[in-house]
Structure formats: C-alpha cells, structure tokens
Amino acid sequence: MIYKIWLVAFITFKDCIRNKALYGILLMGLFLFGANIIFTGMFSFGLEKVAVDMGLSTISFAGLILIFFFSINMMSNDIEKKTIYLILSRPISKPEYILGKYFGLSLVIILSSLVLGICAGFSVWLSTTAVGIAFTTSFSWSFFSLSIMLQTLSLLILLSLALLWVMISSHQFTAVLLSLMTYFVGQNMENVKNIILSTKLVSQDALSIKAINIATWILPNLAVFNIKTAIAHGLPINAGSILLSGVYGLSYIGMCLCLSIFVFKKREI
Amino acid sequence: MAFRKNYRLSLFFCFFLIVFSFSNFLVKENRNTFNATYSIEISSTPAKAIKLLAGEFSGLMADYLLLQIGSFIGSNSHVSNEQWETIRKGFDQAFELDPYFQQTYIQAQAFLAWDANMPRAAIKILDQASQKRPWDWMPGYYCAFDHYYFLNNFQKAADIFLETAKIKNSPVIIALLGSRFAIKDKRTQASINILELMLKDPGLDENNIKEISHRIDVLKSIDILDLAIDHYKRIFYVYPSRLEDLVTSKILARLPENPYKKEYRYNPDTGEISFD
Numbered sequence: 001m002i003y004k005i006w007l008v009a010f011i012t013f014k015d016c017i018r019n020k021a022l023y024g025i026l027l028m029g030l031f032l033f034g035a036n037i038i039f040t041g042m043f044s045f046g047l048e049k050v051a052v053d054m055g056l057s058t059i060s061f062a063g064l065i066l067i068f069f070f071s072i073n074m075m076s077n078d079i080e081k082k083t084i085y086l087i088l089s090r091p092i093s094k095p096e097y098i099l100g101k102y103f104g105l106s107l108v109i110i111l112s113s114l115v116l117g118i119c120a121g122f123s124v125w126l127s128t129t130a131v132g133i134a135f136t137t138s139f140s141w142s143f144f145s146l147s148i149m150l151q152t153l154s155l156l157i158l159l160s161l162a163l164l165w166v167m168i169s170s171h172q173f174t175a176v177l178l179s180l181m182t183y184f185v186g187q188n189m190e191n192v193k194n195i196i197l198s199t200k201l202v203s204q205d206a207l208s209i210k211a212i213n214i215a216t217w218i219l220p221n222l223a224v225f226n227i228k229t230a231i232a233h234g235l236p237i238n239a240g241s242i243l244l245s246g247v248y249g250l251s252y253i254g255m256c257l258c259l260s261i262f263v264f265k266k267r268e269i
Numbered sequence: 270m271a272f273r274k275n276y277r278l279s280l281f282f283c284f285f286l287i288v289f290s291f292s293n294f295l296v297k298e299n300r301n302t303f304n305a306t307y308s309i310e311i312s313s314t315p316a317k318a319i320k321l322l323a324g325e326f327s328g329l330m331a332d333y334l335l336l337q338i339g340s341f342i343g344s345n346s347h348v349s350n351e352q353w354e355t356i357r358k359g360f361d362q363a364f365e366l367d368p369y370f371q372q373t374y375i376q377a378q379a380f381l382a383w384d385a386n387m388p389r390a391a392i393k394i395l396d397q398a399s400q401k402r403p404w405d406w407m408p409g410y411y412c413a414f415d416h417y418y419f420l421n422n423f424q425k426a427a428d429i430f431l432e433t434a435k436i437k438n439s440p441v442i443i444a445l446l447g448s449r450f451a452i453k454d455k456r457t458q459a460s461i462n463i464l465e466l467m468l469k470d471p472g473l474d475e476n477n478i479k480e481i482s483h484r485i486d487v488l489k490s491i492d493i494l495d496l497a498i499d500h501y502k503r504i505f506y507v508y509p510s511r512l513e514d515l516v517t518s519k520i521l522a523r524l525p526e527n528p529y530k531k532e533y534r535y536n537p538d539t540g541e542i543s544f545d
Contacts, residue, residue, distance in 0.1 A: 039332070039336075042336055043332070043335075043336070043372060044372065044375075045371045045372040045375055046370055046371040046372050049328075049369075049370060049371075050332050053328040053329050053332055054329060054332070057325075057326050057328070057329045060325055060326070061326075184324070187324040187325055188320075188321045188324060191320050191321055192321065195317050195318065195320075195321075198317070222325070223325070226325045228325065228328055229327070229328050229367060229369060232328055232369075233369040233370075235369065
C-alpha cells in the first residue's frame with residue numbers, strides 16, 4: 001500500500017515540477033525577496049524586523065497562491081478531465097489515490113517553502129548583517145527556521161482542507177472559494193472572538209461567542225501557526241506550545257484526509 | 270516574410286503602439302504634478318478590526334502603514350488638522366497590527382507629540398508600547414517626558430521615570446530625572462527607594478555609582494528639609510522666610526549639606542525646595 005501511495009505521490013510531484021506555473025510562483029517569490037532589500041532600506045528603526053516580516057510573509061503568500069491557484073487546479077483537473085480513470089483503472093484504490101495525491105502536492109509545498117525559505121534567509125541577511133546592521137533583538141536563525149516550518153504546516157493543513165473541498169464540491173471554482181473562506185475564518189476566528197470579548201458588550205454566553213467556539217471545533221485555528229511577530233521581535237517562544245501546535249496541525253490533517261477518503265469512496269466519478 | 274503574412278495584425282499592433290506611446294506620454298506629464306505622497310490613504314476601519322483584514326500579514330501591513338505616514342509627512346510642509354487626525358488613526362492601526370514595532374512609537378512621539386500637537390495620542394501609544402516592550406526603556410522615557418513637557422504633570426512624569434528606571438540597562442539619567450520631578454511633587458522617599466535599588470545593580474560603572482549616591486544624599490537632605498519646613502509651619506503657621514530660620518528656631522541643628530556644594534532653592538510662599 002505504501003509503495004502505491006508513494007507511486008501516486010511521485011507522479012503527482014513530477015507532474016507539478018513539469019508545470020511551468022510552479023516556476024512562475026517561485027519567480028514571483030524571488031522577486032519579492034529582491035523587493036525586501038529595497039523595502040527594508042526605507043526604515044530607520046527595527047530594520048531586522050521589517051526584513052523578517054517581509055521574508056516570512058513572502059513564503060506564506062507564495063504558498064497560498066500555490067494552494068489556491070495551483071494545487072486545487074491539479075486536484076480537480078483529474079476529476080474534471082477524467083484522467084482519474086487512468087489511475088483508478090490500475091490496481092490503485094481510492095484511499096491510495098487520495099493519500100498519494102496529497103503527499104505529492106505536500107512535497108511541492110515543502111519544496112517551495114524550502115527554496116523560498118533559503119531565499120528569505122538570504123534576503124534578511126543581505127538587508128541587515130551584510131550592510132552592517134546588527135540585530136537588536138534576540139533574533140535566532142533556528143527560530144526563523146521554526147517559523148518557516150510552522151507556516152509550511154499551516155499550508156499543509158489548508159491543502160488537506162482544499163482536497164476535502166475538491167472532493168465535496170463538483171466544481172474547481174467552488175473548491176477555491178470554500179478554501180479561501182476556510183483560510184480567512186481560520187486566520188481570524190481567534191481575533192474576532194478577542195475583539196468581541198474586549199468590547200465587553202457581549203458576555204461569554206453570547207450567541208456570537210458560542211458560534212465561534214463551535215467553529216473552533218470544525219475549522220483549524222491557523223493563527224496558532226503564525227509566529228512571525230514573535231520571530232521578528234525576538235520574543236520568547238514556548239517550546240511546549242510549539243509542540244502542541246504541531247500535534248494539533250498533524251491531527252487536523254489526518255482528520256481531513258480521512259474525510260476526503262470517505263467522501264471520495266461515496267462519490268460517483 | 271512574416272510581416273507580409275501578418276501585415277494586418279502588424280498594422281493593428283503599430284496603431285496600438287503609437288496610441289499607447291502618445292497616451293503614456295500624456296499620462297506621465299499629467300501625473301508629474303502628483304507624487305506618491307499626494308494623499309494619505311488610511312482606512313477608517315477601527316484599529317482593532319484592521320487586524321482581521323491583514324490576517325497573517327499584519328506585521329507587513331504595519332510596516333506599510335508607517336512607511337506611508339512617514340513619506341506623507343516628510344513630503345508635505347503643511348499637514349491640516351484633518352490629515353493629522355487620519356495620521357493618528359494610522360498610528361493606532363499600525364500599533365494594533367504590530368504592537369512590538371519600535372518605529373511605531375518613535376514616529377508617534379516625533380510626529381504626534383511634536384508636529385501635530387497631539388501629546389495625548391502619542392502618550393496612549395507610548396504607554397501601550399512600554400507594556401508590550403517591558404525590556405525597552407525608551408517608550409517609558411518619552412511617555413514621562415510628554416507628561417512633563419506637554420501636560421505639565423510632574424507627578425505622572427516622576428512616576429513613569431522612576432518606573433522606567435527599574436528596567437535593566439536603562440540610562441541612569443532616567444532615575445535622576447525621576448528623582449528631580451519627585452522632589453517637585455514632594456515624593457522624595459519613593460525616589461530614594463528607586464535609586465537605592467539601582468545602586469545594587471552590579472553592572473553600574475564608578476561614575477554612575479557616584480552620581481546615584483550623590484543624588485541619594487541630595488534627596489535625603491531635601492527630605493530632612495521638607496520635614497523641618499512642615500514642622501516650622503505647624504508651630505508658626507507660616508513657612509520660614511529663609512532656610513536658615515530652621516536653625517535659628519532650633520528645629521534643625523544645622524542645614525544639611527549636599528555633595529554638589531550648591532545651595533538649595535527655596536520658595537518661602539509655597540515652602541517648596543528644589544535642587545537642580
């Protein structure tokens with residue numbers, strides 16, 4: 001079974017690498033890193049913070065484009081263009097196909113994060129240390145890498161959800177729209193709850209708070225994986241909470257994959 | 270050959286190229302009067318809600334807002350009150366997006382407190398910044414300065430200076446400033462306590478130790494004089510007309526000395542002692 005999953009993953013990965021759109025996204029990422037050096041030079045204080053902000057945001061941005069405009073397209077094309085028959089007519093089961101597809105696309109996202117991460121690190125170095133600007137905060141390259149890892153995990157969660165939406169909806173556009181909504185809600189539900197509670201106009205028992213609390217059990221809290229501010233300012237990071245975020249993310253991916261397999265098994269192609 | 274085959278297409282292309290070149294030239298001429306900072310575009314969205322729009326890119330959005338504010342102010346000799354209000358909103362939004370960013374409070378202090386005459390708006394940001402950046406003495410220092418300079422609130426200034434002086438590696442001058450304002454507010458004991466605490470810092474060099482010790486001696490002397498003046502007033506129902514009266518009335522055996530060998534300034538109408 002693992003060999004078959006690996007086979008589908010490898011084919012998917014190879015297919016993605018052949019696609020020129022991927023290079024376009026990576027090129028855009030590289031362009032943004034060039035912009036990082038110019039943008040950082042416009043500030044007088046906390047230059048390292050601006051450089052880190054821009055570097056990490058570029059990785060996230062490129063990853064999101066990769067999911068919304070590339071991965072979803074790759075996943076739904078198989079179904080819409082009926083190329084899935086070619087795969088499923090071979091001794092490959094539906095769960096193996098789903099898992100292979102997910103891991104193949106995950107490899108692309110991990111590769112993109114790795115390449116862009118190296119570029120981000122280089123652009124941060126170029127706009128700070130290389131021009132003689134010392135880090136004023138307790139910035140650490142290992143925490144910088146940790147932030148990239150968490151961002152990648154957040155992208156992988158989104159990818160698993162996108163896969164689920166592709167399986168549920170019959171149209172690529174619907175899947176993109178649902179994934180975008182999921183991303184927006186996942187990023188902001190914690191913030192919305194804090195804002196509502198800070199106004200002190202509503203109590204903990206209010207309907208809106210209950211709705212958000214329910215949403216936190218259905219949708220992933222993507223803000224958990226966003227430690228950009230802490231990294232940029234060299235703020236202390238709790239190892240326990242990072243570990244917990246990892247477990248939280250991986251378990252959510254697991255759930256989404258199970259649901260995708262379940263839906264795909266029931267679905268008539 | 271290729272041109273002959275596609276001559277119609279080429280003609281169309283040339284036509285559009287000419288029209289584009291001409292219009293582009295006019296557009297450039299037209300836009301020359303504008304510059305990037307012609308107007309300031311800051312959304313009227315409440316500061317707290319702006320974070321929702323920014324999502325995980327909140328740090329980057331804060332950077333952009335500050336850049337926009339800085340370039341707008343830098344290129345406009347006159348900024349109207351309405352525009353200052355927009356800029357204040359921009360600072361609030363930038364702070365909400367990234368409360369740890371140093372440039373936010375430094376620009377807020379430079380522009381809001383000094384240029385816009387909005388010290389209260391600057392103080393609000395500085396106060397929040399000092400809570401978010403407990404390792405940084407600068408927001409507290411500016412905040413105390415604004416209370417003293419713009420709002421004439423010596424008590425608050427002294428409180429903040431003395432609180433800021435507790436931050437590790439803060440310059441000794443902050444504690445000294447705090448102690449001066451504390452004298453004006455007759456809270457010398459609080460000031461002595463802070464300075465004595467600072468003396469225990471093993472990182473202090475000799476000069477700083479000497480400066481702090483001298484300031485403690487001055488404060489202790491002022492404390493003695495304050496108590497003596499109060500005692501004098503309780504007996505004679507007026508403040509002494511000069512400090513020597515405290516000795517002639519046998520309240521003090523002699524006037525306390527200070528290490529600077531300078532005279533204390535005394536106001537007989539209010540009974541206030543000052544020492545700069």
